[in-house]
Amino acid sequence: MDGVHRAGIPGVYGEVSDADRTWRGASGFADVRTGRPVRPDMRHRVGSITKTFTAAAVMQQVEQGRIRLDAPIGDYLPESVPGERGRKITVRMLLNNTSGIPDYIPYAFPSLQGFPSLPDVSAASLDASRFRQFRPAELIELGLAAPPVGEPGATPGVYSNTNYLLLGQLLEKMTGTTAEAYITRNVIERAGLRHTEFPDGTRIKGPHSRMYEALWGVLDPPRDYSVYNMSWTGTGAALVSTMEDLNRFYAELLDGRIVNRSSLAQMQRTIPVIALDGSTIQYGLGLHKVAVPGCGTFWGHDGTVWGAGTMSLTRADGKRQMSVAVNLQRWNKVDSSEKAQHHPIDDALETLYREAMCGDHNAQAENAPQATAVAP
Template sequence: MDGVHRAGMPGVYAEVRDGGRTWRGASGVADARTGRPVRPDMRQRVGSITKAFTAAAIMQQVEQGRIRLDAPIGDYLPRLVPGERGRKITVRMLLNHTSGIPDYIPYAFPSLQKLPSPRAAESLDDNRFRRFRPAELIEMGLTAPPAGAPGGPTGVYSNTNYLLLGQLLEQVTGTTAEEYITRNVIERAGLRHTGFPAGPRIKGPHSRMYESLHGLIDPPRDYSVYDMSWVGPAASLVSTTEDLNRFYGKLLDGKIVNQSSLAQMQRTVPVRALDGTTIDYGLGLQKVGIPGCGTFWGNDGTVWGAGTMSLTRADGKRQMSVAINLIRWNKLDSAGKPEHHPIDDALATLYEQALCGDVNVQAMKASQAPAFVP
């Protein structure tokens, strides 16, 4: 972790569990201006890790017979997804990103389409205190050119899918997705420091969250104060590394959904992530195979300024949750692709130690370990 900090990361903190042993640590600063140190118990915006919570909530409703995985979403939300699309896209396709519905983020943040122009960051500031309605974000995704045919062999990662799942939860439970997930997933798992933010500020000890946007914001800007309605049940949760390890441990042990539901969640398909890489994605869960080390389940996630990764080995005995407070540190080359940065190597070394102990870094780099993409 000190190596990650020396490579240019302001602050990094983590919890690793191995059987009955737990290690927590932190390196660097939570505030680059004051030098306030980062701590391992700090709260963090965990981005798309939220999707595992939302997927678990959907599966609970499947278990109760209120939702059918292979039913058309138009049966439940005919006004939001009308016509042929509503008849062809199933709940399962939303969960595993094979719906063909594109992500709304380029349209909610239109300046991002100007990358690598310095003006690409304008929308980040414009939307800091904007209160989005789920329906308007969903409409952006549904009116954009399709990302593929529903049910295709390869999915395309899209936050629009999980906003629709949030609306589905509200439809069948009579309460908001955030309220249902809090009562039936967060509280069931016994998480004490996890929740959806009530406003743009994070309650409790937390770091500032620095966004570089591939070097276009220089120096990186703090976005720890931000209205998270732009991602809602797709990526707005706040948690701690301790709570994330506890959550995935409970989930993989069949304590949040039953074993049949867990088996459905672990049926993966290839999905093209937002950075162009292909990941193995199930129903809200990502599968990561590391040669000589094992198969891990979990998620990674980013929001503006914060990156979080949480992985648990299939047997539940080895867990790692890592939080960082600078994101998109790689500058873009002439082709618009991220250039290599020392932080990348330092994180690979951290993952090696945290997940695998003595597995070499090259094996780690050759694996499917995610690299903090939203």
Template sequence: MSSALQDVHRAGIPGVFAEVRDEGRVWRGASGVADVDTGRPVRPGMRQRVGSVTKTFTAAAVMQQVERGRVGLDTPIGTYLPHLVPGERGRKITVRMLLNHTSGIPDYIPYAFPSLKGWDPAHASPESLDDNRFRRFRPAELIELGLSAPPAAEPGAPTGVYSNTNYLLLGQLLEEVTGMPAERYITRHVIQRAGLRHTGFPDGPRVRGPHSRMYEALYGLIDPPRDYSVYDMSWVSTGAGLVSTMEDLNRFYARLLDGRIVRHATLAEMQRTVPVRALDGTTIDYGLGLHREDIPGCGTFWGHDGTVWGAGTLSLTRADGRRQMSVAVNLMRWNELDSSGRPQPHPIDGALETLYHRALCGS
């Protein structure tokens, strides 16, 4: 494992850290630097902005409300949030469709960050990233951007389209049915129930506690990569706003899959997958806030990946709970784009693939 981590660093990631669990045994490691200017080393226990891994926490919170009878999975979202999703859309889109990304509501991010221009390499720029660094977004403002854009698909289409707008709506649903801010509910009833000590929603643009700087290359548009570790995370909130550690993520997924966050029957509902087109154009097997990964010879794994500006995370747990991996990197979008906007291969890709396989399947 140590050599695989070092290979990721040598391939171009400034810092990478991980925790792997195998039937009670725990391995933690790190390679590289947390700060390219000072050479401060990266450490296994550092905190990380974990991006869309947050979606599993939000989904678990919503499913707790389903268990209590306050939310119906197949109830139209307009029943709960008529002011946010009015009219025909509110009647057609169900809570389940938000959870598994089959709502057809497009992602708001291209509209909140207009300089990205759909990642068109001829016209995109990082200007919006800097403009929004300290901007405080309201969830309703971002939801409106997504709802005002052309639909990505019909509600309930056989193949979903991944969209952060769905999970901001689910945050508003939690607030509506619990009477408290969604972040507070998730903290009390998911994070604390799982016994996590280093996980939470940031209360400002800075990460509290030991953490790495987070470098964004934006597909070669930012050279050298720029540090975005100080950033107001209201642009993703209940969709991708959490800070955590690799140890906490492994503990969370172990307890979720063991039926200690939601009931086993509820977990089975979360594990009913549909094909979903991800933001990078690939198709993933997606349940209700959970991503399924089948690895030949190693088994079926559940978890989620996540990226924000400068930080990437992947956490996967085998279905039997006996093998777990959580990995963090402090550089994102390292691939350059070709003239059609497709990411080109980079040595980091292969090094990470080798690391993941070794961590999940053993040597």
């Protein structure tokens, strides 16, 4: 962690567990202006890790016979996904990102369109939306109005936050309550998480770090976005949690205590999916699969929102876990060929992840999960 901080991350903190042993640590600053240090127990915006919670909630409804994985989404949400698209796209395709529906984020934040072409990218729409209240329906409409990124069911899939807002609408339709309320009662509370919640305002409750966004070098110095209305991402990436809670959640999930074993097996059926950074990941139903030779197969998710990044992975046998948070995002600048430049932070994070997962240096760095999260 000290190496990650020295490489340029203001603050990094997390928890690693191995059977009955647990290590918690932190390095660097929660506030670069005051020098306030980060602590391992701080709350954090965990981004797309939220998708595992949403997927688990959907699978609970599948277990109750209220939702069918291979039913067309148009059967449930004909107003949201009408016509032929609604007939071709299934619930499973939303969960594993093979719907072909593009991500709404570039259209909700217009000043980001054109990335990585600079100087077209700016922080204007990030700042303009800091206190804006988005409706899920308007974000979904933005995604559906954009050109499709593939045919429904085709692989590789293409990662899209629009899918998970639609799943939030599906939960609301089938449960008669908000998706956030259902997930809180049936996933968060069932897992026994004490510091995990959907925010009800622009601020994080409890001790937390400032969250610095560099926006690929556009913001220099990076700007704090820890105060933000998370309605722009909802059931896709809005959760606040702690690293201890994340490790507990994935331990409970992989042990069959959040969904049953049959549902878990469905969640762990992976296909190749193209992430927002262009890499290809192995993605199931709200779960990533990360195979590290010499260390085993890990399950979990990563995520990023403006200024905050998180990685949480649990080994298949449940005995080794890591959850790591950083308070700087999009640190890679873009070169003249419009490619993100390599940064020492990338190497330092891969070293940290490898050590956290393997406990030694037997695994090769290139087999560790990449430092750049796949999405807001």
